Structure formats: C-alpha cells, structure tokens
Amino acid sequence: TGLSRPQRMLKAVQKNATKGDPQSVIAAIDYYCRHKEWAMNVGDDKGPILDSVVSEVNPSTALELGTYCGYSTVRIARLLSPGSKLITVEFNPAYAAVARQIIAHAGLQNKVTLVEGGSGDLIPKIKEQFGITSFDFVFLDHWKDRYLPDIKLLEDCGLLKKGSVLLADNVICPGTPEYLEYVRNSPRYKSQYFQSYLEYTKAEDGLEKSVFLG
Ligand SMILES: O=C(NCCNC(=O)c1cc(-c2ccc(F)cc2)cc(O)c1O)c1cc(O)ncn1
Ligand SMILES: [Mg+2]
Numbered sequence: 001t002g003l004s005r006p007q008r009m010l011k012a013v014q015k016n017a018t019k020g021d022p023q024s025v026i027a028a029i030d031y032y033c034r035h036k037e038w039a040m041n042v043g044d045d046k047g048p049i050l051d052s053v054v055s056e057v058n059p060s061t062a063l064e065l066g067t068y069c070g071y072s073t074v075r076i077a078r079l080l081s082p083g084s085k086l087i088t089v090e091f092n093p094a095y096a097a098v099a100r101q102i103i104a105h106a107g108l109q110n111k112v113t114l115v116e117g118g119s120g121d122l123i124p125k126i127k128e129q130f131g132i133t134s135f136d137f138v139f140l141d142h143w144k145d146r147y148l149p150d151i152k153l154l155e156d157c158g159l160l161k162k163g164s165v166l167l168a169d170n171v172i173c174p175g176t177p178e179y180l181e182y183v184r185n186s187p188r189y190k191s192q193y194f195q196s197y198l199e200y201t202k203a204e205d206g207l208e209k210s211v212f213l214g
Contacts (some may be wrong), residue, residue, distance in 0.1 A: 043199025066142030162214030
C-alpha cells in the first residue's frame with residue numbers, strides 16, 4: 001500500500017529542506033502538512049509558543065514525550081545551548097524510524113537521544129541510563145491519557161526539581177481534562193494556558209505551561 005504518512009512527510013523534507021538547516025526542515029514539514037496532508041505535529045501556530053518557553057527556560061536537560069516524526073524535537077533541539085541534551089521518547093517504532101531521519105536531516109542528532117518504548121516503562125530508567133538527576137523542561141505530546149500518570153511518575157522518580165517547566169500540547173483538542181484539572185488545582189504547580197489553534201486548522205487548541213514548585 002506504498003508509503004505511510006510519516007514516510008511521505010520524510011520524503012518532502014528530504015526533497016525540500018537543506019541538510020543541516022533546522023529552520024528549513026520545520027518550514028518543509030509545515031508546508032507539506034498545511035498544503036498536502038494534515039499530520040499531528042505541534043505546527044506553526046503553537047510552535048512559536050513552544051519556542052518562546054524553551055528559549056526562556058534554556059534547559060540543560062529536556063525531555064519530550066511523544067516524538068512522532070520529530071518536528072517538535074527539531075524545534076526544541078535547535079534552540080538548545082551547546083552541551084544541553086534532549087531525550088525524546090516514542091512508543092511507535094515506525095514513527096521513531098522516520099523521526100531519526102528527520103532529526104538527522106536537520107543536523108541535530110548530537111543534541112538528541114531518541115528512546116523507543118513506552119513512557120511509563122522508560123521514565124523510571126532515565127536516571128540510571130542517562131545519568132540525569134532532573135529535567136529543566138518537559139514537553140508532553142504523547143497519548144493524552146498518559147500525561148497525568150507520567151508527570152506523577154516524574155515526580156515520584158525525583159526527575160522534577162523546583163522550577164522545572166512542563167509544557168503540554170493538545171490540552172483542548174484532543175484534550176487532557178484530568179491532567180489540566182491536576183496541574184491547575186495542585187499546590188505543587190503554577191499553571192498558565194496559552195490559547196492557540198490545532199495544528200494547520202482553525203479549531204481551538206492550546207498549550208498549558210506548568211512550573212513545578214517543589
Ligand atoms: O498516537 C500516538 N501518539 C501521538 C499522540 N498525539 C496525538 O494523539 C495527537 C492527536 C492530535 C489530533 C487532533 C485532532 C484530531 F482530529 C486527531 C488527532 C493532535 C496532536 O497534536 C496530537 O499530539 C501513538 C500511537 C502509538 O501506536 N503509540 C504511541 N503513540
Ligand atoms: Mg500534539
């Protein structure tokens with residue numbers, strides 16, 4: 001049945017983006033998804049909000065849950081200071097295979113570690129496997145019903161510290177009601193909603209930024 005949607009997106013990047021140029025990779029994906037076929041990248045409406053939070057935090061250690069094709073991985077990694085690391089977790093091997101090639105096309109493979117597996121299984125192993133004590137920044141963009149259990153897991157594993165910033169995609173569409181209720185009502189978080197649009201559409205969506213208070 002030919003190429004998958006992620007594989008078609010990869011071909012568009014390889015055809016239209018300049019190797020080693022993250023901005024051209026981002027532009028090629030956004031063009032493809034807006035004019036050819038929709039895909040669940042954070043996109044060019046929410047993307048600048050992601051960029052501004054990453055730039056403000058300037059994380060030494062960052063975690064992304066839900067790589068998909070690597071679009072937000074490239075957005076985040078291109079803004080990291082030298083010596084900083086982004087770990088990105090993807091459950092779906094087909095997605096991970098495309099993401100590795102898109103991240104490499106952008107020339108960001110040295111800043112990114114892509115780990116294949118379920119976030120619930122991998123999070124408890126991160127300290128020992130990567131020698132990371134805590135994350136300055138976490139981007140949540142994976143299965144929407146995993147957002148809440150996974151931040152509780154991050155808390156329990158001691159991977160968040162005072163000031164760690166969580167940024168969650170899709171809090172309106174598809175929606176993450178339990179997660180939102182938790183971060184907005186917990187005394188352990190200071191939460192803020194950034195209204196935007198579902199990628200490449202006119203539907204409402206937004207990002208929730210939550211600072212861990214320790
Ligand atoms: O689907 C897996 N991950 C993507 C999570 N992300 C989403 O589901 C997602 C969905 C949407 C979305 C919004 C409106 C709509 F009509 C349809 C989809 C938008 C987004 O921005 C997302 O981020 C997945 C599969 C698998 O086999 N293993 C591990 N993960
Ligand atoms: Mg998303």
